Amino acid sequence: MEKNGKPSSSGSQKGEDEARQQRGRELHAALFPEEYDHLYDSISEAKDRQRGVTPMNADHVGKTNTLRAQLGFTPFKVGPDANNDDTCAWVKEKLRQGEEAELREILASRARKALEAEDRKEQARLQFQTPSWLDQRIDDMLVGEEFIYDRTDRSDPQVIAFRILCIGRLQIRPR
Structure with missing residues (x-):
């Protein structure tokens, strides 16, 4: 027992928790990249976001919100008073429940769809x-x-x- 009365966790348990948190951050960033777009904002884009204006084009916003809706989340909002679903907690809960394979399948499915869309565009170009x-x-x-x-x-x-x-x-x- 530690001083504060909590049982001390083993080194392997801490390592597993850190690895799960790292996987959670990676999966969250891959599943919800729109929540990290602000990291790449220019000064003017950051000011736009503060006013609640998204610097993303309408097509990208539509695709992003469609992907969020497929997982049961509300459309992504920007601005100081934006209230977005807690997607990070959702990813962590999925990992805690041992459903990492389901999250990775969502990513794989998205990658397949993107590849199929690119293939359709290429086929249309070749037919043209x-x-x-x-x-x-x-x-x-x-x-x-x-x-x-x-x-x-x-x-x-x-x-x-x-x-x-x-x-x-x-x-x-x-x-």
Whole structure:
């Protein structure tokens, strides 16, 4: 027993508690990064936050609030009188209950969704860039000042070679 009447905890127990707190901080920062955005504010952004104006763009705020709602939390507010849910306590309680795997699955699910969204954007970009569109872009480049100079024209062998090289590289690109 220590002087104040509390039982002394073993060194391993303290180490486990510190490790759990560290995991809790890391998971909280990954699950709720909006709560740490203020750390990167410029002076003007910090003043905006004090007035209750978020420096984040509306799209980011919408995505953030959607993710918070999926976990059962209210939208994130800024300002001196903002009252946000205690997400840190929620993360710590999940860890205390042994539900770290659930928190990590939430993070993994978010990462998968972000990757799928990027993949969809890339697929849309590739569909937009049809061969005729690329052909037109190459034609536009070739008539520009960068590739046509000193009275060269589209029938110049160097221009034709460049065009063939560009088209060949675009056609063999893996999908």
